Amino acid sequence: MNSMIYKNKKPLLVFLIPAFAFLIVFLYYPFFQNVVNTFLKIGGLGRAPEGLNTPWYENYQRLFTDPYMHTALKNTLLLTLCTIVFQVGIALILALLVDTIRVGTQFFRTVYFFPIVISATALGLMFNLIFLYKGGMVNQLLLSLGKLPYEVKPSGKVLVEWLDWKDQAHFLFTMFMPVMWQYVGFYFVILVTGLNNISPDLFEAAALDGADGWKRTRYITLPLLRNVLCTCLVLAITGALKVFDLPWVMFGAGMPENQGWLTGTYMYDQTFNRMNVDYGSTIAVLIVVLGVVLSNAANRIFRPSEDL
Amino acid sequence: MNYGTKRIPHILTYLVLSLWALTTIYPFIWVALNSFRKKGLILSDSFSIPLGESFTWDNYITAWQRADFKNAYLNSFLISGTVTVFVVIIAGLAAYGLVRYRFRGRNLLYSLIMAGMMFPVFSTIIPVFRLEVMLGIAGTGNRWLSLLAVILPQIAGNLCFAIIILMGFIQSVPIDLEESAYLDGCSVFQIYFHIIMPAAKSSFATVAIFAFLWSYNDLFTQSFFLRYPQERAITGLLNEISSQAGVNYGLMASSVVLVVIPVLIVYICLQKHIIRGLTAGAIKG
Numbered sequence: 001m002n003s004m005i006y007k008n009k010k011p012l013l014v015f016l017i018p019a020f021a022f023l024i025v026f027l028y029y030p031f032f033q034n035v036v037n038t039f040l041k042i043g044g045l046g047r048a049p050e051g052l053n054t055p056w057y058e059n060y061q062r063l064f065t066d067p068y069m070h071t072a073l074k075n076t077l078l079l080t081l082c083t084i085v086f087q088v089g090i091a092l093i094l095a096l097l098v099d100t101i102r103v104g105t106q107f108f109r110t111v112y113f114f115p116i117v118i119s120a121t122a123l124g125l126m127f128n129l130i131f132l133y134k135g136g137m138v139n140q141l142l143l144s145l146g147k148l149p150y151e152v153k154p155s156g157k158v159l160v161e162w163l164d165w166k167d168q169a170h171f172l173f174t175m176f177m178p179v180m181w182q183y184v185g186f187y188f189v190i191l192v193t194g195l196n197n198i199s200p201d202l203f204e205a206a207a208l209d210g211a212d213g214w215k216r217t218r219y220i221t222l223p224l225l226r227n228v229l230c231t232c233l234v235l236a237i238t239g240a241l242k243v244f245d246l247p248w249v250m251f252g253a254g255m256p257e258n259q260g261w262l263t264g265t266y267m268y269d270q271t272f273n274r275m276n277v278d279y280g281s282t283i284a285v286l287i288v289v290l291g292v293v294l295s296n297a298a299n300r301i302f303r304p305s306e307d308l
Numbered sequence: 309m310n311y312g313t314k315r316i317p318h319i320l321t322y323l324v325l326s327l328w329a330l331t332t333i334y335p336f337i338w339v340a341l342n343s344f345r346k347k348g349l350i351l352s353d354s355f356s357i358p359l360g361e362s363f364t365w366d367n368y369i370t371a372w373q374r375a376d377f378k379n380a381y382l383n384s385f386l387i388s389g390t391v392t393v394f395v396v397i398i399a400g401l402a403a404y405g406l407v408r409y410r411f412r413g414r415n416l417l418y419s420l421i422m423a424g425m426m427f428p429v430f431s432t433i434i435p436v437f438r439l440e441v442m443l444g445i446a447g448t449g450n451r452w453l454s455l456l457a458v459i460l461p462q463i464a465g466n467l468c469f470a471i472i473i474l475m476g477f478i479q480s481v482p483i484d485l486e487e488s489a490y491l492d493g494c495s496v497f498q499i500y501f502h503i504i505m506p507a508a509k510s511s512f513a514t515v516a517i518f519a520f521l522w523s524y525n526d527l528f529t530q531s532f533f534l535r536y537p538q539e540r541a542i543t544g545l546l547n548e549i550s551s552q553a554g555v556n557y558g559l560m561a562s563s564v565v566l567v568v569i570p571v572l573i574v575y576i577c578l579q580k581h582i583i584r585g586l587t588a589g590a591i592k593g
Binding site for chain 2 (some may be wrong): 004005006008009011012014015016018019020022023025026027028029030031033034037045090093094097098100101104107108110111112113114115117118119120121122125126127128129130132137140141181184185238241242244245249264267268271277280281284285287288291292
């Protein structure tokens with residue numbers, strides 16, 4: 001029950017006002033203003049609006065007819081799906097494995113988590129070097145393994161062509177892989193903590209009943225991990241929708257040939273390069289709406305009950 | 309549990325775990341090695357360790373000469389340091405208030421904070437920019453005001469996450485301690501500073517580290533408000549170098565290393581706090 005210390009509510013103002021003042025001025029008000037902006041005609045970043053759009057919902061209409069927007073949505077939803085399956089999936093496998101060992105857990109946590117603290121700009125540059133067309137790390141590796149096409153000439157084997165990791169056939173992999181790779185450690189750490197919270201008594205009881213290995217995982221660990229997995233899912237969905245800087249540094253504006261848009265990069269390009277500020281704001285609203293809808297859906301489907 | 313009888317699966321486990329560890333470590337090692345390699349050799353032979361003939365400091369010398377790293381480090385630490393201090397203080401107070409007090413609208417405030425985590429920074433930046441121009445903070449060409457222009461939205465951007473994490477921790481502090489302190493005549497503020505803060509020390513550390521790293525790594529806000537050379541912070545500098553470097557891959561590699569090193573130092577020194585504190589809060593979310 002509520003302690004008597006906290007019956008007097010006056011100090012509460014001191015606790016809450018600084019935070020909410022900041023949030024209102026620099027987060028909620030700007031977001032509200034951003035929603036208003038979607039109905040206005042705005043010609044440039046610092047410019048004042050030039051009145052309502054005609055019709056006022058023009059930007060929302062445009063969302064549905066813009067082919068690049070469709071590409072962006074398709075790619076982003078695919079990325080979200082891949083994030084859920086591979087990012088959370090790999091993290092879950094690694095977490096279950098780490099749970100069975102005793103030596104080195106701290107090491108694996110530290111190492112897996114490391115990419116998250118590095119700026120996406122630095123990572124983007126790094127992956128640009130790794131996937132470089134002419135002599136990048138991956139291509140050099142493939143060359144030395146003899147996996148690239150070559151011709152046999154009198155002077156020896158001559159390379160015909162490097163593999164272009166950013167062309168139409170490969171760009172989705174090259175774009176998604178770093179994004180997913182970076183955050184596996186994040187979900188790994190959350191899941192490992194969830195695993196540590198499961199009482200060892202349960203496993204001992206299961207062992208007495210003859211359940212071992214896979215059965216133990218299937219019937220005890222996974223059900224008990226369900227809430228934590230659900231948290232991961234929501235974080236993964238909202239995270240994937242917001243992805244911006246890694247693809248931006250690696251691919252720039254919609255490369256290759258406007259096939260590579262994501263909602264984040266498309267929004268940025270419309271706002272800052274093409275000065276369609278009001279349309280950019282509309283895309284931002286769509287990102288937030290999608291985030292709320294998808295994470296609520298994930299919660300409905302996967303969160304079983306409050307008290308697990 | 310009988311681990312001894314399953315030695316072979318155990319080796320497999322370590323193998324899989326080490327493979328993933330390799331993917332997270334090796335790319336950084338590869339970049340670091342190549343930052344010391346002589347020009348042109350990266351493209352033909354990037355896997356060997358650069359020794360003797362192929363070793364060079366040139367990439368670092370060029371990077372240091374071409375770009376004002378010293379100034380950029382200073383700007384970055386000023387920005388991120390200030391953001392960190394304010395986020396910790398403000399978020400701590402709010403989290404304490406939200407956890408311990410029961411009042412009308414509490415759930416609403418909590419939902420607002422959860423929603424705040426979902427706004428992508430680009431959905432708020434334009435109105436913030438206009439607001440700050442109006443207040444005379446942004447776009448003045450004054451270095452210190454420009455730094456402030458980055459600091460303010462970054463504080464707001466980090467608050468929601470920080471409050472959620474800290475709430476998770478403060479909830480787990482046993483209330484008995486506070487009650488006995490209260491009976492001894494402590495005010496709520498004394499309770500907060502003398503009991504709550506020390507008890508939740510590691511989560512405060514986590515929040516501080518994340519606020520610092522996110523602020524340091526945030527290219528988007530930086531490139532928006534810091535337009536003049538003397539204002540440039542470290543991530544923005546890296547972005548600029550990369551757009552100018554063209555095919556000078558050695559320069560790119562050395563710049564990446566220069567940007568990553570401070571983060572690496574912070575991470576290695578404080579990794580215990582980062583991981584432990586993060587999870588305890590996140591699970592409850």
